[in-house]
Amino acid sequence: MEEALLRSLTPSVLAILVRRGADFAAAEDAVQDALVEAVRVWPADQPRDPMGWLVTVAWRRFLDATRADAARRRREDLVDEEPAPGPAPAVDDTLQLYFLCAHPSLTPSSAVALTLRAVGGLTTRQIAQAYLVPEATMAQRISRAKRTVSGVRFDQPGDVATVLRVLYLVFNEGYSGDVDLSAEAIRLTRQLAAAIDHPEVAGLLALMLLHHARRAARTAPDGSLVPLAEQDRGRWDTESIAEGVEILQAALARDRLGEFQAQAAIAALHADAPTAEETDWVQIVEWYDELARLTDSPVVRLNRAVAVGEADGPRAGLAALAALNDSSPSSRLRSSRGYPIPRHAAVAAYLHERDGDLATAARLYAEAAQKAPNLAERDHLTRQAARLNARRSR
Numbered sequence: 360m361e362e363a364l365l366r367s368l369t370p371s372v373l374a375i376l377v378r379r380g381a382d383f384a385a386a387e388d389a390v391q392d393a394l395v396e397a398v399r400v401w402p403a404d405q406p407r408d409p410m411g412w413l414v415t416v417a418w419r420r421f422l423d424a425t426r427a428d429a430a431r432r433r434r435e436d437l438v439d440e441e442p443a444p445g446p447a448p449a450v451d452d453t454l455q456l457y458f459l460c461a462h463p464s465l466t467p468s469s470a471v472a473l474t475l476r477a478v479g480g481l482t483t484r485q486i487a488q489a490y491l492v493p494e495a496t497m498a499q500r501i502s503r504a505k506r507t508v509s510g511v512r513f514d515q516p517g518d519v520a521t522v523l524r525v526l527y528l529v530f531n532e533g534y535s536g537d538v539d540l541s542a543e544a545i546r547l548t549r550q551l552a553a554a555i556d557h558p559e560v561a562g563l564l565a566l567m568l569l570h571h572a573r574r575a576a577r578t579a580p581d582g583s584l585v586p587l588a589e590q591d592r593g594r595w596d597t598e599s600i601a602e603g604v605e606i607l608q609a610a611l612a613r614d615r616l617g618e619f620q621a622q623a624a625i626a627a628l629h630a631d632a633p634t635a636e637e638t639d640w641v642q643i644v645e646w647y648d649e650l651a652r653l654t655d656s657p658v659v660r661l662n663r664a665v666a667v668g669e670a671d672g673p674r675a676g677l678a679a680l681a682a683l684n685d686s687s688p689s690s691r692l693r694s695s696r697g698y699p700i701p702r703h704a705a706v707a708a709y710l711h712e713r714d715g716d717l718a719t720a721a722r723l724y725a726e727a728a729q730k731a732p733n734l735a736e737r738d739h740l741t742r743q744a745a746r747l748n749a750r751r752s753r
Contacts, residue, residue, distance in 0.1 A: 362410060365394055366480030370411045370550075373454045373477055381421050384460065384505035387477055389424065393417035393481070453478075454554040458517020462508050469504040470525045471711035476501050478542055478550075489538045493647035522551065523563050523619060530567050541571055561610035562620030568603035572596040584739040587636035600630045603660040621650040640670035657683065665706055680707060704730065705740060712747065721747035 369390060376386035393416040397409075402434020406412035457566045460474040472490075483488075487497035530544035576590035579603045585591075607623045625646045632638040647663035650656075660683045710725035724744035731737035 365397060365413075367550075368410050368413055369480035370453045370456045370478045371396065371410060372417055374422060374453060374656050375414050375524060376417055377459075378420070381418075382509045383511075384502075384509045385421055385424060386417075387505055389417045390420035392420040393736070396559060410685070411422055421438060442650075453550065456518065457522045457554070459508050460504075461513060461517070461522040462511055464507050464511075465504055466527060467525065467717035469500055469519075471528050472497060472500050473504040473508075473542075474525055475529065475543070479547055480544070484691070485538045488541055489532065496628070519555065519557055519559065523559060526551070527563060527619075530570075541567070541574070558610040558613045558615045559617040559619050561606050562617055562623050563609035565603040565610065566619050566626055568599045568606070569630055571625060572599035572603065572630065578735070582735065583742075585741075587629065592633070595630065603627065604630070616649065616653070618650060618653045621646055621653060625650070638669070640666055644670050661703060661706055665709065668710045668713065673710045677707075677714065678708045680710065698737075702727065708740075716749050717747045721751065 372393070373386055373390045376381055376389060381389070390413070393413050396416055397413060398460055401409075456478055457474070460477050461470045465473065472486055475486050475489075476483065484494050485500050486501075487494040490497065526544050526548050529547070532540040545564070545567045545581060548560065548567060552560045552564050571589075572595050573590060575593040575596070576592070579585055603623065604627050605621065607627055608618050611624070625643055627637050628643050628646070632729050644666045646665065648664050649658060651659050651663060661680070664676050664679035664683060667679040702729035704723045708720045708727055711717075711723060712720035721744045724740050724747065728740035728744065730739050731740055
């Protein structure tokens, strides 16, 4: 009995129960009970119709809970209308389930947790381990999220952009615990792409594949970060790159450009370069211009400054950075929560180093290390500052 099979069937089974009239929270609990029963029973006697078996068991678990609930009289019509066992209906409500789990009423962290539980089929323990929080804390978060969306109509139109942002949040968490969240995000995005024909869904899938292809080369054996320019490109996954480029090209051909397609185009140009020196930085700057037009994001403009520095020299990159600083110091250099943009000091340090100002670069690397979002990045920036200070002392 493969765990992958159960996880792939989870969203369809849950959607069927909700479509039959079960509220989301109760349906999700019933599906989890059915999955536990499948793990117990299937190794010795796997059914010919796994999905139909799960639907039948989950529906009965839901009805058992309903009968025991104080609101039984308000749900007697559901009890009296139990569908006969048999093949599960062919209607695929997976897309609606994505919309429900990424409902605007949920916080981003709750939407991510609910998506991984209801669509991804992960256990609460697995999600808690992945996000380094106690299982009880994650269980409360998921329970609150389920209660929040229980009153939402299942056939209510959803927002694809919100779903994509949730999946991208999952992807960027990387790997922790016994769950590879990047791989899980790719699986869920593939599933979404099969449910809806949308160029931005394809763009996000291409972006994930292109970034994931470089994963093996991103860290050294001691766990330290390896910058893109120094990575061993022979360790990049060429099959994932080829698939990502193919998906991206098909999406771009539809002439409905979105931010994930633009990001994927930048990643594809990096992947296409045999060496760092052969990177087409001029074209990357052009794609950053498109991305800035689409998002008007200060983070995008920060990354564009790096690309300008590579295409036209460090002085041009520093000028682009200064233009970003001067455009609106009180807002453009701050995130939506009011914090300074991550990695601004690191970008400035890199450009000053390339321009030969080692003292300023070393100071900025040390400053960036203090603001680093994780230990690996902090250690990398600290080493950069130490390297420049050692060069200056010689």
